[in-house]
Amino acid sequence: MADLGRGCLLLALAVCVYGIGASLYGVRSGRLEFSESGRRAVYALAGILTVAFAVLEVAFLRNDFAFNTVADTSSRTTPAFYRAAAVWSSQEGSLLLWAWLLSLWASLALFLTRRRMREVAAYATAILLGFGGFFVSLMVFYATPFQTTSPAPAEGAGLDPLLRFPTMMIHPPMLYSGYTLCTIPLAFGMGALLARRVDAEWIRATRRFAFAAWLFLGMGILLGARWSYSELGWGGYWGWDAVENASLMPWLTGTAFLHSLMIQEKRGMLKVWNVSLVLATGTLAIMGTFLVRSGILNSIHAFGGATLGVPFVVLIGVLIAGSIYLVVSRRDMLRSEHRLDSLLSRESIFLANNLVLVGLCFVIFWGTYFPLISEAVTGREASVGPPWFDRYTVPLALVLVLLSGIGPVIAWRRATLANARRHFLAPTALALLTLLALLAAGVQEKPLAIAMFCCGAFVFASIGGEFFRGARARRAMAHEALPVALAALVRRNRRRYGGYIVHVGMAVLFIGVAASSSFQHASELGLSPGQSTRVGAYSIRYVRPTATITPRYDAAHTGSTLSLGAVLDVTKRGHHVATLLPSEGYYASEEASQGTVGSLIGGQPVSHVSMDAGISRDVWTAIEPDIETPTLQRIVSVGNRTLPPEDAVVAIGYLARSYLQHPPPAQFHFIVSPLVMWIWIGGLIVFGGGLIAIWPAPSVVRRRVSMRLRARAAHGLARA
Amino acid sequence: MSVLALVLIVALLAAVVFVVSAPLRAAHRPVDAQSAERDRLEAAREAKYREIRDAELDFRTGKLSREDYEAVDGALRAEALEILNRLED
Numbered sequence A: 001m002a003d004l005g006r007g008c009l010l011l012a013l014a015v016c017v018y019g020i021g022a023s024l025y026g027v028r029s030g031r032l033e034f035s036e037s038g039r040r041a042v043y044a045l046a047g048i049l050t051v052a053f054a055v056l057e058v059a060f061l062r063n064d065f066a067f068n069t070v071a072d073t074s075s076r077t078t079p080a081f082y083r084a085a086a087v088w089s090s091q092e093g094s095l096l097l098w099a100w101l102l103s104l105w106a107s108l109a110l111f112l113t114r115r116r117m118r119e120v121a122a123y124a125t126a127i128l129l130g131f132g133g134f135f136v137s138l139m140v141f142y143a144t145p146f147q148t149t150s151p152a153p154a155e156g157a158g159l160d161p162l163l164r165f166p167t168m169m170i171h172p173p174m175l176y177s178g179y180t181l182c183t184i185p186l187a188f189g190m191g192a193l194l195a196r197r198v199d200a201e202w203i204r205a206t207r208r209f210a211f212a213a214w215l216f217l218g219m220g221i222l223l224g225a226r227w228s229y230s231e232l233g234w235g236g237y238w239g240w241d242a243v244e245n246a247s248l249m250p251w252l253t254g255t256a257f258l259h260s261l262m263i264q265e266k267r268g269m270l271k272v273w274n275v276s277l278v279l280a281t282g283t284l285a286i287m288g289t290f291l292v293r294s295g296i297l298n299s300i301h302a303f304g305g306a307t308l309g310v311p312f313v314v315l316i317g318v319l320i321a322g323s324i325y326l327v328v329s330r331r332d333m334l335r336s337e338h339r340l341d342s343l344l345s346r347e348s349i350f351l352a353n354n355l356v357l358v359g360l361c362f363v364i365f366w367g368t369y370f371p372l373i374s375e376a377v378t379g380r381e382a383s384v385g386p387p388w389f390d391r392y393t394v395p396l397a398l399v400l401v402l403l404s405g406i407g408p409v410i411a412w413r414r415a416t417l418a419n420a421r422r423h424f425l426a427p428t429a430l431a432l433l434t435l436l437a438l439l440a441a442g443v444q445e446k447p448l449a450i451a452m453f454c455c456g457a458f459v460f461a462s463i464g465g466e467f468f469r470g471a472r473a474r475r476a477m478a479h480e481a482l483p484v485a486l487a488a489l490v491r492r493n494r495r496r497y498g499g500y501i502v503h504v505g506m507a508v509l510f511i512g513v514a515a516s517s518s519f520q521h522a523s524e525l526g527l528s529p530g531q532s533t534r535v536g537a538y539s540i541r542y543v544r545p546t547a548t549i550t551p552r553y554d555a556a557h558t559g560s561t562l563s564l565g566a567v568l569d570v571t572k573r574g575h576h577v578a579t580l581l582p583s584e585g586y587y588a589s590e591e592a593s594q595g596t597v598g599s600l601i602g603g604q605p606v607s608h609v610s611m612d613a614g615i616s617r618d619v620w621t622a623i624e625p626d627i628e629t630p631t632l633q634r635i636v637s638v639g640n641r642t643l644p645p646e647d648a649v650v651a652i653g654y655l656a657r658s659y660l661q662h663p664p665p666a667q668f669h670f671i672v673s674p675l676v677m678w679i680w681i682g683g684l685i686v687f688g689g690g691l692i693a694i695w696p697a698p699s700v701v702r703r704r705v706s707m708r709l710r711a712r713a714a715h716g717l718a719r720a
Numbered sequence B: 001m002s003v004l005a006l007v008l009i010v011a012l013l014a015a016v017v018f019v020v021s022a023p024l025r026a027a028h029r030p031v032d033a034q035s036a037e038r039d040r041l042e043a044a045r046e047a048k049y050r051e052i053r054d055a056e057l058d059f060r061t062g063k064l065s066r067e068d069y070e071a072v073d074g075a076l077r078a079e080a081l082e083i084l085n086r087l088e089d
Helices: A002-029 A032-061 A068-073 A080-089 A091-112 A118-142 A167-195 A201-231 A242-267 A271-294 A306-329 A346-378 A386-409 A417-440 A447-478 A482-492 A494-518 A592-598 A630-642 A645-661 A677-694 A699-719 B003-025 B033-060 B066-088
Strands: A521-527 A532-535 A538-549 A562-572 A575-580 A583-586 A606-608 A610-613 A617-624 A666-674
Touching: A002 A032, A002 A118, A002 B003, A032 A068, A032 A080, A032 A091, A032 A118, A032 B003, A068 A080, A068 A091, A080 A091, A080 A167, A091 A118, A091 A167, A091 A201, A118 A167, A118 A201, A118 A306, A118 B033, A167 A201, A167 A242, A167 A271, A167 A306, A201 A242, A201 A271, A201 A606, A201 A677, A201 B033, A242 A271, A242 A346, A242 B033, A271 A306, A271 A346, A346 A386, A386 A417, A386 A447, A386 A494, A417 A447, A447 A482, A447 A494, A447 B033, A482 A494, A494 A666, A494 A677, A521 A532, A532 A666, A538 A575, A538 A617, A538 A645, A538 A666, A562 A610, A562 A617, A562 A645, A575 A610, A575 A617, A583 A617, A592 A630, A592 A645, A606 A617, A630 A645, B033 B066
Parallel strands: none
Antiparallel strands: A521 A666, A532 A538, A538 A562, A562 A575, A562 A583, A583 A606, A610 A617, A617 A666
């Protein structure tokens, strides 16, 4: 079947080349049928890559180790659930996933715009096929997922144990969907510039895709944070890692675009800014992929090879140069149709919000690429750590949260000071009350966290007031009960109120971040069974060790051969709170030099975190058992000398029993963090608000509203 | 290359050629220059309707005073009418 996969890639490349040529010829010569043929080439690309992806997926599920990718990233011990996701754990597989998702999203975008903006869509088709062709070329010439070895190895290296986590099934596809969706507004933006059609139509056509990109990217980032918190043994959810930052940057510029596009739609303003944001978002999405794939920066997530660096640099260079050329050469067409009516207007708040978001992106860009910049300038690689990022991003995040509460209560075009003052009264009062309550409760250190709580309170009151006033107005008009009026209000103004819900979710999320990062208690120490320690208000006692062994081919578990852990009793003021069971999994390695027994546990050990998560706080624990003691090492070395591979697991059983009978002190990491749960709850609120905003209004409602507005406009004509 | 893979690739190629060449096999359709302008005006009309609705909601939720609302609404309706007139032309 590898032949079929390789054939699909060659066919996909040919389709991309043809589609680019047909689209460009069609739009340049005015022959519509060629443009349509180019659009159909995108559909064909989606079909071909679906077949290619299915071939690779089947190879993983069938343990076909003749495929090098399968042998490198999967094994019979890898559970089927994770084998299905192992496709995108390899460089080659993730390139295929990228190209496949791009083809699917591009097909959807071009299908929905098939009767509109034919010129713009034809250029966009060529650009999207250019991206598709680029990724397919990488698979054809640099990293093919369908390379085989004969004879096939009997066993594979296995999936990285760190990736054996349920959210890893959906985190990469979500991120990649976000990245690939970012290229759609970019393609249409470039298409609009090339076709010299820079009115709001291209924005209207791709707005939903920009929103979807934002939503997928955001959820992908949050799932990654959840994985980091629940699976990695360091206890954090965000470490300002290069790859994390790479996904955050297009999300920030995408957020800015989602706000500023409304100004262009309504007022014909900010055309240069919007097109620049779209081009920057698309380019940053490609740069994000480049960071993961090139291995150019150190990251726990980067698993690419150096071979892909040059092609990506060329692509990014072309994108940047092309973007600058197009914006500069079309600057006369990008002039604003109106000016700001008032500094006290929603347009002004959106502008401020855009500046903060782009400022945040710039800070993160500088910090992320600083090692490269430093090496280029001084010859020495230097990097900046989380404190550097926090110094600049925390104040900007505070301003951003505050603006998310101010914007919704300011009218478009012009707002009067009196109205604004009236609407700010309750939010300001709640923010001050929050401040007083915190001070009265003795929370006086960490002023930035306190400021975030106050800003959050401001947002809740401001948006809560907006919902109430909207529902009250609706009730007065339609004579409905308040809950019915509220539901009808949201249903009829999905974008506006979905967006407000997103603002609330972001405020909740930031409150969770501020509380958990500023007021956490952490402790790292060694304990023997029976010993206790205090972490914040909690007492944690190491009750006894645990040890389990998993038969080598038992696919029901995550695939670890040996798991050593502890039973921990968590109490608060003498009352039992929770029993926690952190452990560390030891996985088989393929290194024969470790011996028959050593190789069963010689792979990368992975911490299995145990926590008691709650609405007000999480008690988070991780263990690092000591298996390097002379007694345990002796069992391994004797087993290596005397036991054949089929009996080696017996020595692991001895090792586990010895560990239980004579447990050495284990290293523990305890964290008590307040309000972490609210980060995930905030994320879910954002997701819900995003879905409401993106969901199309029923066509019947749209038609009815259009007819009503048409009648109103006609009424205005009659009066005139 | 196995025979099965070869057959599948040829079948896929035939399907691709069929799908991609369909518009070329159909009758020639010239670009309708007017439709592009109509699309642009329809987009502008939808955006203007949205702006009218937003201004109304801003007024009803107390963000705009009556005088400001009437001024803004009047201007928006005039702009909407201009677009409607151009669409009807």
